[in-house]
Amino acid sequence: MFENIQSRGVDQILAMMQTFKADARETKVDLIVGVYKDAKGDVPVMRAVKEAERRLIEAEDTKTYVGISGDPVFRGQVPALLLGAGSPVIAQERVASLQTVGGSGALRVGCDLLNAVMPAQKIWVSTPTWANHVPIATDAGLTVDTYPYFRPSDRGLDFEAMMAHLEAHSKAGEILLLHACCHNPTGVDMSLEQWQIVTDFVVERGLIPYVDCAYQGLGNGMEEDAAGLRIMAEKVPEMVLASSFSKNFGIYRERTGALSVIAKTPEDLTKTLKAAETLIRSNYSMPPSHGARIVATVFDDADLTADWRSELDEMRVRIAEVRQELRAKLEARQVTQDLAFLTDQNGMFSYTGFNPEQVTKLREDHGIYTAGDGRINVAGLTPENLDAVADGFAAVLR
Numbered sequence: 001m002f003e004n005i006q007s008r009g010v011d012q013i014l015a016m017m018q019t020f021k022a023d024a025r026e027t028k029v030d031l032i033v034g035v036y037k038d039a040k041g042d043v044p045v046m047r048a049v050k051e052a053e054r055r056l057i058e059a060e061d062t063k064t065y066v067g068i069s070g071d072p073v074f075r076g077q078v079p080a081l082l083l084g085a086g087s088p089v090i091a092q093e094r095v096a097s098l099q100t101v102g103g104s105g106a107l108r109v110g111c112d113l114l115n116a117v118m119p120a121q122k123i124w125v126s127t128p129t130w131a132n133h134v135p136i137a138t139d140a141g142l143t144v145d146t147y148p149y150f151r152p153s154d155r156g157l158d159f160e161a162m163m164a165h166l167e168a169h170s171k172a173g174e175i176l177l178l179h180a181c182c183h184n185p186t187g188v189d190m191s192l193e194q195w196q197i198v199t200d201f202v203v204e205r206g207l208i209p210y211v212d213c214a215y216q217g218l219g220n221g222m223e224e225d226a227a228g229l230r231i232m233a234e235k236v237p238e239m240v241l242a243s244s245f246s247k248n249f250g251i252y253r254e255r256t257g258a259l260s261v262i263a264k265t266p267e268d269l270t271k272t273l274k275a276a277e278t279l280i281r282s283n284y285s286m287p288p289s290h291g292a293r294i295v296a297t298v299f300d301d302a303d304l305t306a307d308w309r310s311e312l313d314e315m316r317v318r319i320a321e322v323r324q325e326l327r328a329k330l331e332a333r334q335v336t337q338d339l340a341f342l343t344d345q346n347g348m349f350s351y352t353g354f355n356p357e358q359v360t361k362l363r364e365d366h367g368i369y370t371a372g373d374g375r376i377n378v379a380g381l382t383p384e385n386l387d388a389v390a391d392g393f394a395a396v397l398r
């Protein structure tokens with residue numbers, strides 16, 4: 001039977017990582033993978049995370065199951081983090097969170113939940129979107145359709161086309177997937193005015209907003225990066241949110257995420273959580289403990305929280321500075337095209353607009369690895385490789 005398996009094709013990014021590993025050149029540069037790297041090119045364990053782990057190891061006195069919905073302290077912290085402590089939705093007891101296996105697990109449980117309530121319902125995703133959104137939604141049974149988002153001409157947001165498309169084609173009850181901040185792969189985000197317009201449209205059309213929040217704190221700050229989704233959360237009757245702590249805590253391999261649901265009433269919320277729990281039970285039964293305990297320990301201690309925030313701020317500032325430096329170095333190399341997109345886009349990713357030929361040239365001639373679609377991880381740039389990358393980029397751009 002296994003001989004009949006049709007390959008679905010590996011995620012392009014994973015395939016590119018294999019090629020990078022096999023490249024023997026010492027000067028090769030990895031701008032592929034979406035992990036934060038410091039100025040030395042390392043993927044560090046954050047100070048507050050190390051300290052929380054030390055405390056956890058000492059205090060841990062059991063390895064019994066954590067329960068289907070995960071760590072209660074962690075679950076209690078997530079709504080305020082996303083919606084703000086003063087959110088009326090929290091006061092109305094209309095929101096709750098479940099611990100999941102990373103942000104991907106949150107997205108999957110959320111899609112399973114939506115598909116359980118509305119089988120094969122349409123979910124609208126941006127063009128482009130994170131490569132895993134489509135398989136996650138499809139495998140959950142939902143029907144994926146796309147709306148325009150990125151405009152290649154200025155490497156910015158084509159908001160008019162996005163709204164015109166949704167206006168013409170979306171129907172009540174359909175799901176609208178949005179990125180909270182630091183859009184992956186483009187780095188192009190909506191302004192708060194645009195969030196307001198989408199919110200009004202979602203309410204008027206009766207869409208279900210599903211917000212993926214994987215980079216809170218890495219764009220403009222913890223509060224700033226959630227400002228758009230907060231506008232929406234206060235206006236819509238129902239909403240689903242998937243969050244990941246992989247990036248803002250640097251705990252990628254601990255698989256820490258949360259699925260949050262906003263319901264019309266506390267009674268609806270209870271029913272929804274129960275439904276999500278049955279889906280989790282038949283999937284992986286219960287989440288792991290460690291990552292959520294790290295997050296809970298940090299947020300439960302004011303000093304650890306302050307230290308975590310200051311280190312997260314350093315990461316965010318480094319990303320913004322590297323964007324400026326790359327732009328300046330390209331301008332100094334007489335690249336004449338408008339490079340404002342490099343500093344306008346937010347977060348770790350930049351959609352360079354390199355075509356497949358340029359991507360190949362960068363890889364083969366310069367040892368600079370980008371994702372196949374030209375996306376670069378800006379955090380992969382370091383003082384050591386920045387000049388070489390600028391030389392390579394300038395060579396393919398001129």
Ligand code: PMP
Binds near residue numbers: 034101102130255
């Ligand atoms: N959503 C987006 C947009 C992402 O970029 C990622 C991570 N690459 C995730 C969700 C999932 O993150 P996690 O590693 O926590 O599953």
